[in-house]
Structures are given as structure tokens and as C-alpha cells.
Amino acid sequence: MPLLSCKLSHRFSSLPTPFYSLVKPQPLLNTRWVTWNRDLAVNLGLPDTYPTGKEKEFLSGEVQPSSQLTLAMKYAGHQFGSYNPDLGDGRGLLLGEVQAESGEWLDLHLKGAGLTPYSRMGDGRAVLRSTIREYLCSEAMAGLGIPTTRALGMLTSDTEVYREKVESGALLLRVAKSHIRFGHFEHFFYTNQMSELKLLADKVIEWYWPDCLESDKPYASMFSKVVEKTAEMIAYWQAYGFAHGVMNTDNMSILGETFDYGPFGFLDDYDPSYICNHSDYQGRYAFDQQPRIGLWNLSALAHSLSPLVDRTDLEHHLGQYESKLGRKFSQLMRNKLGLHSKCEKDSQLFHSMFELLHQNRVDYTRFMRELSNLDSKPIDAVMDLFIDRDAAKVWLDLYLERCDEEVDSNGTAVSTTVRCKQMRQHNPKYILRNYLAQIAIEKAEQGDFSEVEVLAELLKTPFDEQSDKNAYANLPPEWGKEMEISCSS
Secondary structure (H helix, E strand, O other), rough: OOOOOOOOOOHHHHOHHHEEEEEOOOOOOOEEEEEEHHHHHHOOOOOOOOHHHHHHHHHHOOOOOOOOOOOEEEEEEEEEEEEEEEOOOOOOEEEEEEOOOOOOOEEEEEOOOOOOOOOOOOOOEEEHHHHHHHHHHHHHHHHHOOOOOOOEEEEEEEEEEEOOOOOEEEEEEEOOOHHHHHHHHHHHOOHHHHHHHHHHHHOOOOOHHHHHHHHOOOOHHHHHHHHHHHHHHHHHHHHHHHEEOOOOHHHOOOOOOEOOOOEEEOOEOOHHHHHHHOOOOOOOOOOOHHHEEEHHHHHHHHOOEEEEEOOOHHHHHHHOOOHHHHHHHHHHHHHHHHHOOHHHOOHHHHHHHHHHHHHHHHHHHHHHHHHHOOOOOOOOHHHOOOOHHHHHHHHHHHHHHHOOOEEEEOOOEOOHHHHHHHOOOOOOOOOHHHHHHHHHHHHOOOOOOOHHHHHHHHOOOOOOHHHHHHHHHOOOHHHHOOOOOOOOO
């Protein structure tokens, strides 16, 4: 009998042993499903209901057939700017790869599966609290159209895990196009394993970007793609007000997917210096620092690729980062503001908008959504968000004048109705605010998982009105703005 109802492969395990360690999962006590991502499961050829029997036992790490190769990847990375060679999958195991309906192979990874050779001082476990946050946020990001890993399912257990308090051990089934990180290349570079470094680059090209082989410089072409995908990912973060919190190089996907949801946060009141990670004492990963850190991380990757790529090529592609990020960010913001043509005065219009939001501590998501509703609501609905209504009125007048200049492909003026309808497809009504996640966590810790399910469904379609869920679009209470989220999980 097959382990899963879908096709399971093990490409990464075909690599030499320096890439990983074979590790068996350490089962948790009395595991039971918290939630199951039915839509994603069906796309992977898995059942649309909670797996049971042998399938559930395999996915939860309770049973591992002798033929199964579960493994912990070895990598390194720069953490808060300092190189750490002693990293790797310290609590997660790659179960294998499954094939989606599109034919694409996707990693299936079990997080919280127990000790590995890379656990260091940790216990190899994940707790229910952080597992819920990762599940919900990865699905919220997918709903927004932001490149991200996904969550297939989540289980809780009777195993006690010790953090600041005793918590329930949990498991997350993570799905990703790849779990290869910048830190994989750093590990082989800094340990002088050059043949493994080259092999890793060869496999990244073979598995994900075979068109690079058509280039005279395939490794340089590969790096160019990493630069582009990373720039686009961070442009999405900035446009949608998402702060990652732990942008270490071991948390940077080689494919530009948002990876490893520890401390994170969507902006409430617009504050460009927002720090979502309580442990980030220096503000290295503040919201407005993310574009700069993206370049820093790419520079660290470039250094690790220097045996394969000429310095001039590395510098050239690094030099493209800011323009690629800027172009994508501009495109996303134009979609959000309904301004598809370009005008010389737009840069100042955007800049003054962000300044006004910051000065008035206006909720970023609410502002953009209300701006999208001017076909059905008076302008006062936007102005009421500001303390300085006069300044808001000045900006809104300039913005609406600019909107009047928009024309469609036939040269016809774009109506307010058409513009706002398009804008609502780019400005969500619902985001995963930290306080909403916390309410779901507190209920789950009492055995009630209903709020996790509600949020997971709500965030699949964040741009839709969902009038019966209006309360989830409310602004956060003061306690919700002041929550302290750290790396503890």
C-alpha cells in the first residue's frame, strides 16, 4: 500500500550526504488534526478531508516505513548580520516531494518532528501557538498573491513542550517549491566544499531554472533570477505592509518565496520604522529596512557564489536589484491606487501619501480599502481616518485630479466605478492582524479550533467583501497594537 494517495519522490536525498542527515521523526503523543487545507490537498492529489490511518500516521511522523527517506537539511547563514555555521533543519524534516496538478514538484516538510543533528540547544519541537501563526500567515500571504510557502495541515498533541510556559507540541506540514536557502550555498562556501557548491548550483538550475543552461554563463543567469525573485518578493511585502521580522540568510528562499514565519506583522498604523520582532533590539529588520536587508542578503549569497561567477557579473546583477524592486513596487502601488499610466508628478504624490499616513498614524490597510470604495462612499470616509483633515483633503484633491487623467486603451476616461472596482482587487479588506491570530491561539489552547478555521477560510479571499465577516476588518484594539512577538516558538 502506498504511503500517500499522491505521487511521492525524493530528489534531494539523491544528493551526497554532506547535504543532509537521514533522521526519523520522533512521534508526538496522541496527535490530532487542528486543520487541513482542503484546496491545497486536492491540488496535490491528497484527500479533501482529514487523512486517517496510514496516511495520517505518515504525515504526522508516527510511522516511518524502512524505505522512507526523511531528512534534515544542512545549511548555515547570517543571523542578524553575524555568520553562524551551526545551522540546519533543527526541528523539521523533508518527507519528500509531491507533484501538483500542474506537474510541478513541491516539497512536503514536517515542522516540529523532533531532534536532528542540527537542533543545537533546542528540543526539535514546535508549539501550537507558533504553528497556528505560521499556518494562518502563509495562507494569508497566498490569498494576497504574495510569493510564499504554504501550509497543508496542522496537528496538535498531548506532548508538553517547555518555553516561557508549558505548551502543547504541534506539527506543521509545510509545502514549498523548494527548501533551498541562501544559507545552503554559504555552508559549502565557508567550509570549502567547492564540488558540493557547484553541484548545488547545478541542481537548482536543473530543477527550477533549466533555461539558465541556454546562457553562456548559467551560474550568473541563476543568480540574476535569485536577485529578481527576491526583489519582487520584498516589493510585495512593502506594498502590502508586511514585516517579516527575521530576514536572516537562512530564512531566504532561493526561489523568492516568503519563508519561515516566526515574528511577523502586518502594519496597523502606518509606521515605516515598525519592528515586529521583540528580539530585534537594534531594529535591523524594521519594515523600512527590508529592501536594504534584501540587498545585504543577496550580497552574502553573491560572495558564496564567487567561485562560480565572475565578480563583475555578480556586481552587475546586484546592481539591478534596486531598479527591479522599484519597478515592481511601483507597479503594485499603481494597481492599489488605480493609476496605471505614468506621470512625472506621481512620485511626489506617492511620497506625500506615505508622509501623511505616517504623521496621522493612519491604518494602512483601512486607508487603501476606503480609497477603493469612493464609488460607493463619500470622501469623508477617507478623511475621517485622519487627525489633520485639512491636509488629507489637500492630498485627496490632488489624487482625484490625477485619477481624472486616467484613460483606457481606447483613450476613454476611466470612470470612478471602473477604477474602484479594479482597486478593490488589489487592496484587501482583511489581513491577518496579530490580535486576530492571538484570539484564535487562545481559543485553540483551550481545545477550540473553530477560530483557526474561520480565519483560514476568510484569508483565502481577502479582497472580497464577505459581509457576514465585517467584524474581522475592524481596526485592532490598543492591546492588539502593542503585542510583543519574539522568536520563541
